[in-house]
Amino acid sequence: MTKFSSAISRRKFLFTAGATAASSVLLKGCLGNPPEKAGSKVEQVQAINLSADQLPETKTVTLGIIGQTDAAPLIIAKEKGFFAKYGVSDAQLQKQPSWAVIRDKLELETAGGGLDGAHVLTPIPYLMSLGTITKGNKKIPMIVPMRINIDGQGITVSDSLKPTGVKLDTSVMKAEVEKAKTAGKNLRFAHTFKGGTSDMMLRYWLAAGGIDPDTDVTVQIVPGSQMVPNMKTGDIQGFSVGEPWHKRAISQKVGYTAAIQGEIWKDHAEKALTFRKEWAEKNPKTLKAILKAIMEAQQWCDKMENRQEMAEIVGRDEYAKVPVSDIIDRLKGKIDYGDGRIVDNSPFVMRFWDKGNASYPYQSHDLWFLVENQRWGQLPADLDTKKLIAEVNGEKYWREAAQEMGVAAAEIPSSPSKGPEKFFDGVVFDPENPKAYLASLKIKRV
Structure with a gap:
C-alpha cells in the first residue's frame, strides 16, 4: 500500500469511527438517556446486598414518562440510584411526547421497540385492558401496582x-x-x-x-x-x-x-405506575424491586428540604425542560393563582408518599375513574367494574414490596378502599354504592 493510500485509509477510519461514536451519543440521547452534562452529576445511594430470593429476574426495565413534575419519583429513582440499589441497574426512562404515545408503546412492548411499563394517567391501564383505546380494540392485560402522586394538578x-x-x-x-x-x-x-x-x-x-x-x-x-x-x-x-x-x-x-x-377532590388520585401484566408475571421479583426503588424515591421527594434539588433534576432538558422557577414554588406549597390570590403552605401541595397514602393504589380511586367514564358514556353502564379492578389493580404487589422493605405498619393502608369521599360541591362518592353516586349527578350520559 502506498503512503498516500495509507493516509487516505487512516483518515477514512478516523472519520468513520468518529461518526459512529457521535451517532452512538445521539442515539443514546434519543432513547431517553442523554450524555451527562457538566455539573449534572447527582450523588447516588449505595446498592444493597440482596439475598438469592430477592435478586431480580432481570436488571433491565424500560419505563415511559411524560416530562412533568409528577414523574419525579421515577426520575429520582433513576438519578439517585434507587433502581440500582435494589438490583435493577439498567433501568431506562424514555420521555414521550404524549399519553397517546405512551399507550402506543405499551402496546408494542420492548421486543417491538416499546415499553415494559410507564408513568400513566390512572384510567389508561384499565382502558387498555378493556381494549377500548388500543389498535383494533385488542385487549392488553395491564396491572397498576402503584400510585405515583396525589394532588398538585x-x-x-x-x-x-x-x-x-x-x-x-x-x-x-x-x-x-x-x-x-x-x-x-x-x-x-x-x-x-x-x-x-x-x-x-x-x-x-x-x-x-x-x-x-x-x-x-x-x-x-x-x-x-x-x-x-x-x-x-x-x-x-x-x-x-x-x-x-x-x-x-x-x-x-x-x-x-x-x-x-x-x-x-381532596387527596385525589393522580398518576399511576403501570406494567404489561405479561411482563409483571414473568418478572415478579424485578417488579417488587422497582416498586421498592420508587417508594424510597417517593419518600425522598416528600421531604421539603429535598424539593429544591428535585426541581433542579426534574427541570433538566431530558425531563420536564422547564426553568426551576416555573416549578419550585408549587412543589413547596406556594400557590400563586395568577389572579391576585397567593397561598403559602397550601394543603393541596403535590405529595408522593404521604405516609403511604399517595403511593398505595386504592381500588376505590380506580373505581371512581371507571364510574366517571360510565357517566359520560365512554364505558358501558353494565361494565363489571369489580371484576375489572380485581384483574388490573395490583395493590398486593405494593403491600409485599412495602413489607419487604420495612415500611411501618401504620403506613400500609389496612383496606383497599378509602371509603366515602366528598367533593367540593357536596356530592359524596361511596365506593360501596356507585349507582347511588351516579343517580345523584344531574348532568350525565348514562
Missing part, C-alpha cells in the same frame, strides 16, 4: 375569562358560555387524553356548575406541552393538566389557575 383558564370571576364555581361563567354557544363559537377546554384523569376532572368541574361538557362547550385533546401555546393563540380558553403548565400560563400572562384539583 390544576385547571387554568384564559385571562379573557377573568371578568366572569370563575374559580371553583363554574356557574358564574354560564352567561359567557351561552354567549359563545349562540355565536357558534363554543368556548374550548382541553385535557390530555380521552377518558383519562385530566378529562374526568375537567368534566366534573364544568358539570358541577351546570355546564354540560358535551353540549355547552367543546372539550378537546391537547398535549400538555402545547397547552400554553394554544391558550396564547386563543385556540383554547381553559385546560386541565399536571404541572408545570399552570405556572407557565401565569408567567407568560395568558391565564390564571381557576382551581387546584385538590380543591375539587
Whole structure:
C-alpha cells in the first residue's frame, strides 16, 4: 500500500469511527438517556446486598414518562440510584411526547421497540385492558401496582375569562358560555387524553356548575406541552393538566389557575405506575424491586428540604425542560393563582408518599375513574367494574414490596378502599354504592 493510500485509509477510519461514536451519543440521547452534562452529576445511594430470593429476574426495565413534575419519583429513582440499589441497574426512562404515545408503546412492548411499563394517567391501564383505546380494540392485560402522586394538578383558564370571576364555581361563567354557544363559537377546554384523569376532572368541574361538557362547550385533546401555546393563540380558553403548565400560563400572562384539583377532590388520585401484566408475571421479583426503588424515591421527594434539588433534576432538558422557577414554588406549597390570590403552605401541595397514602393504589380511586367514564358514556353502564379492578389493580404487589422493605405498619393502608369521599360541591362518592353516586349527578350520559 502506498503512503498516500495509507493516509487516505487512516483518515477514512478516523472519520468513520468518529461518526459512529457521535451517532452512538445521539442515539443514546434519543432513547431517553442523554450524555451527562457538566455539573449534572447527582450523588447516588449505595446498592444493597440482596439475598438469592430477592435478586431480580432481570436488571433491565424500560419505563415511559411524560416530562412533568409528577414523574419525579421515577426520575429520582433513576438519578439517585434507587433502581440500582435494589438490583435493577439498567433501568431506562424514555420521555414521550404524549399519553397517546405512551399507550402506543405499551402496546408494542420492548421486543417491538416499546415499553415494559410507564408513568400513566390512572384510567389508561384499565382502558387498555378493556381494549377500548388500543389498535383494533385488542385487549392488553395491564396491572397498576402503584400510585405515583396525589394532588398538585390544576385547571387554568384564559385571562379573557377573568371578568366572569370563575374559580371553583363554574356557574358564574354560564352567561359567557351561552354567549359563545349562540355565536357558534363554543368556548374550548382541553385535557390530555380521552377518558383519562385530566378529562374526568375537567368534566366534573364544568358539570358541577351546570355546564354540560358535551353540549355547552367543546372539550378537546391537547398535549400538555402545547397547552400554553394554544391558550396564547386563543385556540383554547381553559385546560386541565399536571404541572408545570399552570405556572407557565401565569408567567407568560395568558391565564390564571381557576382551581387546584385538590380543591375539587381532596387527596385525589393522580398518576399511576403501570406494567404489561405479561411482563409483571414473568418478572415478579424485578417488579417488587422497582416498586421498592420508587417508594424510597417517593419518600425522598416528600421531604421539603429535598424539593429544591428535585426541581433542579426534574427541570433538566431530558425531563420536564422547564426553568426551576416555573416549578419550585408549587412543589413547596406556594400557590400563586395568577389572579391576585397567593397561598403559602397550601394543603393541596403535590405529595408522593404521604405516609403511604399517595403511593398505595386504592381500588376505590380506580373505581371512581371507571364510574366517571360510565357517566359520560365512554364505558358501558353494565361494565363489571369489580371484576375489572380485581384483574388490573395490583395493590398486593405494593403491600409485599412495602413489607419487604420495612415500611411501618401504620403506613400500609389496612383496606383497599378509602371509603366515602366528598367533593367540593357536596356530592359524596361511596365506593360501596356507585349507582347511588351516579343517580345523584344531574348532568350525565348514562
